Amino acid sequence: MTYAITQTCCNDATCVAVCPVNCIHPTPEEPDFGTTEMLYIDPKSCIDCGACADACPVDAIFPVDRLTGRLREYEAVNAEYYADRAPAAATDPAVFHPWGEPSFDRSIPAGFAPIRVAIVGTGPAGMYAAEDLLLHTNAEVTLIDRLPVAGGLVRYGVAPDHPATKGAGESLARFHTHPRARVRLGVDIGVDVTPEELSAHHDAVVYAVGAPSDRRLGIPGEDLPGSVSATSLVSWYNAHPETGADAVRLSAERVVVVGNGNVALDVARVLVSDPGALARTDIADHALAALRDARVREVVLLGRRGPEDAAYTASELLALKHLPGVDLVVDAHDPRTGAAIDAAGPGRRRCSSGRRPGGGGLDAGPAGSGAGSCCASTPPRSRPSGPTPCGRSG
Numbered sequence: 001m002t003y004a005i006t007q008t009c010c011n012d013a014t015c016v017a018v019c020p021v022n023c024i025h026p027t028p029e030e031p032d033f034g035t036t037e038m039l040y041i042d043p044k045s046c047i048d049c050g051a052c053a054d055a056c057p058v059d060a061i062f063p064v065d066r067l068t069g070r071l072r073e074y075e076a077v078n079a080e081y082y083a084d085r086a087p088a089a090a091t092d093p094a095v096f097h098p099w100g101e102p103s104f105d106r107s108i109p110a111g112f113a114p115i116r117v118a119i120v121g122t123g124p125a126g127m128y129a130a131e132d133l134l135l136h137t138n139a140e141v142t143l144i145d146r147l148p149v150a151g152g153l154v155r156y157g158v159a160p161d162h163p164a165t166k167g168a169g170e171s172l173a174r175f176h177t178h179p180r181a182r183v184r185l186g187v188d189i190g191v192d193v194t195p196e197e198l199s200a201h202h203d204a205v206v207y208a209v210g211a212p213s214d215r216r217l218g219i220p221g222e223d224l225p226g227s228v229s230a231t232s233l234v235s236w237y238n239a240h241p242e243t244g245a246d247a248v249r250l251s252a253e254r255v256v257v258v259g260n261g262n263v264a265l266d267v268a269r270v271l272v273s274d275p276g277a278l279a280r281t282d283i284a285d286h287a288l289a290a291l292r293d294a295r296v297r298e299v300v301l302l303g304r305r306g307p308e309d310a311a312y313t314a315s316e317l318l319a320l321k322h323l324p325g326v327d328l329v330v331d332a333h334d335p336r337t338g339a340a341i342d343a344a345g346p347g348r349r350r351c352s353s354g355r356r357p358g359g360g361g362l363d364a365g366p367a368g369s370g371a372g373s374c375c376a377s378t379p380p381r382s383r384p385s386g387p388t389p390c391g392r393s394g
Helices: 014-018 051-055 074-081 124-136 163-177 195-200 230-237 262-272 285-293 314-321 335-343
Strands: 003-005 061-063 116-120 140-145 181-185 204-207 254-258 298-302 327-331 351-355 361-364 373-377
Touching: 003 051, 003 074, 014 051, 051 061, 116 124, 124 140, 124 163, 163 181, 195 204, 230 262, 230 285, 254 262, 262 298, 262 314, 327 335
Parallel strands: 116 140, 116 204, 140 181, 254 298
Antiparallel strands: 003 061, 298 373, 327 361, 327 373, 351 361
C-alpha cells in the first residue's frame, strides 16, 4: 500500500521533512518547488510508514486504499507526476534528509534582551512571522487585528466547503496562547492606534494585512447593480463582520464570473452546490438561506487566455467536476482550446476533447479544465431556448 496527496495540499513541505525515504517531490531544494500545484508521492518509493499523513497540517494525505469518491483519482494524479521522471537518488540511511538540515541564521545574540515585535494581521502571513519569531528568537510578540476574530484569509477567504484547508489556521492559532505572545483584536491601526504610537512601543512592526479590498477593473458597467467583486462575495458567504447579509442578491439564473483562478472556481462551486451539502459547513446562515432561494442554474467562467495559462489548480477543478448534478463544459468556439488541451502532457491534461453530442463544448476530463469560457450548470428548471455561452442548447 502507498499514500497519495490529495486536493487540499498546502505545499508547505512538512511532509517532505518527515519522509524517511525521500519519496515526496518536489522538495524545497528542487527547481520545481513552489511552481507545481501540489506535492506528489512516488508510489514506487513509498514504504507505507504514514509519517507524512501524521505531519500534514491540512489532512491532505491518505492511504490509496482509503481514497473514495472524488479523491480516488488522486492515486493516478500522484503517479502521473513520476511517469516521465527518473527515480529519486537513493539516500544514505544514516542521513535523514539528502539535502541537509535547513539553516536559519539569526542576528540576535542568545543573551540579548528580548525585543518587542508587533505584527499587524493574524492571517497566515502574520502567523508564520509570529511562529518564526517565537520559535527561533526570544522576541515578545503582540498580534494585532482590526477584526474581532483572528484568522485573516484562512477564516474569511477560504470556501466554507474546504474545512481541511481552514484547519491550517488551527495549527497556527496555537501561537495565540504562547507565553511570549499577546493578542489584541478589534484594534484598527490608523484609527484606534497610530502607526507612530505602535512603533514607539515596539522595536519592530511587521505589517501583514494582505489585500482587504478588491481591485477595480476600470471598465464600463462595473458599478451597475448585480456587479459584485469576488472580495465582497467571498466575504458574504464567510460571514465577514464588515459585509452585510444583503450585500449579494442571487436573482438571476445565469452568473458570469470574470477570471479563472481558484477564487473563481470557489465562487462557481458554492453557487451551484446543493444547499443541503453546504448546510453541513460553516457557511454564513444568511448566505445559505439566499442560496436555498436562489434561481442560479448556470455559472459561466471567463478567461482571457487559453488553457495553458489557466490560473486555477487542477485540484480545484476536480472538486467542481465531482459536484452531483452539475454539468461541466468548456467552450470550444476557438479550435485552439481543444488543441491545447489535447497537447497537454500527463498530469496537465485537464479536459478531454470529446465533443458533447448536440453541443459545442468539451466534456470535463479526468483532471480538470482549460481556460477560455467554461460553465457549470445544474439541471434547469426553466431555461430559454437557444445556444448558451458554453455551446449548449436550452
